[in-house]
Amino acid sequence: MIDQDPRHIAFDILDKVHNGAFADLALDSALQALPDMDVRDRALATELVYGVLRYRGRLDFALQQLCRKPLAKVEPAVLNLLRLGCYQILQLDRIPNHAAVFETVELARRLKLQRATGFINGILRGLVRQAAQLPWPDRQRDPLDYLEHVLSLPRWLAARWLDEFGAEEACALAQAMLKPAPYAIRTNTLKIQREALLATLNASDCDAVPTRFVPEGIYIRQGETRHLSGHTEGIFQLQDQASMLISHLLNPQPGERILDACAAPGGKTTHMAALTDNRARIVALDLHPQRVDLITRGANRLGCQGIEGHAWDLTGVPDFLEPASFDRILVDAPCSGLGVLRRNPEIRWRRKPADLKEMARIQRAILGNVAPLLRPGGRLVYSLCTFSPEETQNVIRAFTNEHPEFTRCDLRNETPAAWHALFDRQGALRTLPQHHDDMDAFFAVAFEKQP
Numbered sequence: 229m230i231d232q233d234p235r236h237i238a239f240d241i242l243d244k245v246h247n248g249a250f251a252d253l254a255l256d257s258a259l260q261a262l263p264d265m266d267v268r269d270r271a272l273a274t275e276l277v278y279g280v281l282r283y284r285g286r287l288d289f290a291l292q293q294l295c296r297k298p299l300a301k302v303e304p305a306v307l308n309l310l311r312l313g314c315y316q317i318l319q320l321d322r323i324p325n326h327a328a329v330f331e332t333v334e335l336a337r338r339l340k341l342q343r344a345t346g347f348i349n350g351i352l353r354g355l356v357r358q359a360a361q362l363p364w365p366d367r368q369r370d371p372l373d374y375l376e377h378v379l380s381l382p383r384w385l386a387a388r389w390l391d392e393f394g395a396e397e398a399c400a401l402a403q404a405m406l407k408p409a410p411y412a413i414r415t416n417t418l419k420i421q422r423e424a425l426l427a428t429l430n431a432s433d434c435d436a437v438p439t440r441f442v443p444e445g446i447y448i449r450q451g452e453t454r455h456l457s458g459h460t461e462g463i464f465q466l467q468d469q470a471s472m473l474i475s476h477l478l479n480p481q482p483g484e485r486i487l488d489a490c491a492a493p494g495g496k497t498t499h500m501a502a503l504t505d506n507r508a509r510i511v512a513l514d515l516h517p518q519r520v521d522l523i524t525r526g527a528n529r530l531g532c533q534g535i536e537g538h539a540w541d542l543t544g545v546p547d548f549l550e551p552a553s554f555d556r557i558l559v560d561a562p563c564s565g566l567g568v569l570r571r572n573p574e575i576r577w578r579r580k581p582a583d584l585k586e587m588a589r590i591q592r593a594i595l596g597n598v599a600p601l602l603r604p605g606g607r608l609v610y611s612l613c614t615f616s617p618e619e620t621q622n623v624i625r626a627f628t629n630e631h632p633e634f635t636r637c638d639l640r641n642e643t644p645a646a647w648h649a650l651f652d653r654q655g656a657l658r659t660l661p662q663h664h665d666d667m668d669a670f671f672a673v674a675f676e677k678q679p
C-alpha cells in the first residue's frame with residue numbers, strides 16, 4: 229500500500245523538486261494516485277510542500293542558528309526533513325511543537341535515516357526552545373537581510389527588488405509572494421455566462437465572487453471546483469485574472485487570423501476562441517509537441533473551434549507561415565516567471581541572475597521571427613509573467629530599434645477607465661499582487677505595425 233502520511237508525501241515531493249521536478253505537477257500526480265486519502269491529509273501535504281518551498285529562506289535562517297555546520301553541508305534529505313519540521317514549528321499554529329518534532333524524527337526513521345535522527349531531534353528541540361529569541365533582521369535597519377531571511381528571497385533577488393522598487397514596495401511584493409495564489413477561474417462563455425456559473429458554484433460548496441476587472445473571471449474564496457462536473461464539461465478554465473487580461477488586450481475579432489506564438493497549455497488560445505465566439509482562425513505554436521497536445525485537449529474540453537496547433541521553435545524562422553498573413557499576434561513569451569512565485573515557489577530557488585539575460589535573448593529572437601508574419605495595420609501583444617527590466621523594457625527597446633515599423637500603443641487609450649490603475653506611465657500593463665486585486669504579476673505591451 230502506498231504511504232498516505234502527508235509528511236511522507238511532502239518529503240517525497242520536496243525530494244523530487246530538489247532533483248528538478250515542478251512542485252505543482254509532482255504534487256498533483258501524487259495526490260491523484262491516492263483518491264481515498266483523507267481530505268485534511270491532502271491539505272496538509274499541499275501546505276507542507278508549498279510552505280517549505282515558499283519559506284525556505286526563513287526556515288534556513290532559523291535552522292542555521294541551531295546547526296553548527298553550514299546548512300549547505302547537510303545532506304539534502306536530512307535538510308528537507310529539518311525544513312519540514314521547522315515549517316510546522318514556526319509557521320503552523322495548529323500542529324503542537326512536540327508533534328512536529330516527533331513526527332519528523334519518526335519519518336527520518338521510516339526513511340532509513342536512523343543515523344540522522346539524533347541530529348534532527350536535537351536541532352528541532354533546540355528550535356522549539358529558542359523560537360521566540362531568534363535574531364531576525366530588522367526591516368528598517370537592514371532591509372536586504374530582512375528580504376532574504378524573513379521574506380525568504382534568495383539574496384540576489386532581494387538585492388534586485390530593493391533596487392527596482394525601494395524597501396517598502398519590495399517588502400510588500402515579497403510578502404504578497406509568500407501567500408497562496410488566489411483560486412481563479414475563467415467562465416467559458418462559449419458554454420455559460422458568468423452569472424449562471426456563479427449561481428451554480430455558490431449553490432454547491434463554493435464561495436465564489438466575480439473578479440473586479442475581467443468580465444468572465446471568478447474568484448473561488450472557499451471550496452473546490454475540481455470535483456464539479458462543470459470542469460470536465462468545460463464550462464470553466466483555471467486561469468489567473470492577470471492572465472485573462474492578456475487576451476482582452478490583444479482584442480481578437482471574429483473572422484480574423486490570429487497567431488498565438490507561445491501557446492501551451494492554451495489558456496489564452498482558448499480564451500481568444502471564446503472572445504471571438506469560435507469565429508477566428510487561430511494558429512497556436514509551442515516548442516514542445518507534447519505541450520501542443522495540451523492545447524488540443526483543452527480546446528476539445530472547452531468546445532473551442534478554429535485552433536490549429538503546431539510544434540515549432542520560434543528562435544528559428546517559421547518558414548511554413550506566410551509573411552503578413554496574421555491580423556493579430558500574441559507573444560506570451562517564455563520568461564523567468566518571477567511574477568508567479570506564489571504558484572511555482574521553487575522558481576525563486578532555481579532562477580539565477582544569468583537566466584534573465586538568457587530569457588531576454590530568446591524573447592528578442594521570438595519577437596524578431598514573428599514580426600514579419602503580421603500584416604500592416606495589425607496588432608502584436610508581448611506579454612510575460614515577470615517584471616524584470618531585462619525581459620520587459622530592454623527587450624522592447626531592442627525590438628522597436630530593430631523594427632521601426634512597429635509603434636507602441638498606450639493601452640490606457642483603448643481600455644475601460646477602471647483598468648487604468650493597471651498600466652504604467654507608458655501605457656504598459658504591470659499588475660502586482662499587493663496592489664491589483666491579488667493578481668499575479670504580469671507585464672504586457674501592445675504594438676501596431678505601420679499600415
Ligand SMILES: C[S@@+](CC[C@H](N)C(=O)[O-])C[C@H]1O[C@@H](n2cnc3c(N)ncnc32)[C@H](O)[C@@H]1O
Nearest residue numbers: 490491492493494495496514515541542560562
Ligand atoms: C508563458 S508560457 C505560455 C502560456 C500560454 N500562453 C497560456 O496562456 O496557456 C510560454 C510557452 O512558450 C513555450 N516556448 C518556450 N520556448 C519556445 C520557443 N523557442 N518557441 C516556441 N515556444 C516556446 C513554452 O513551452 C511555454 O509553453
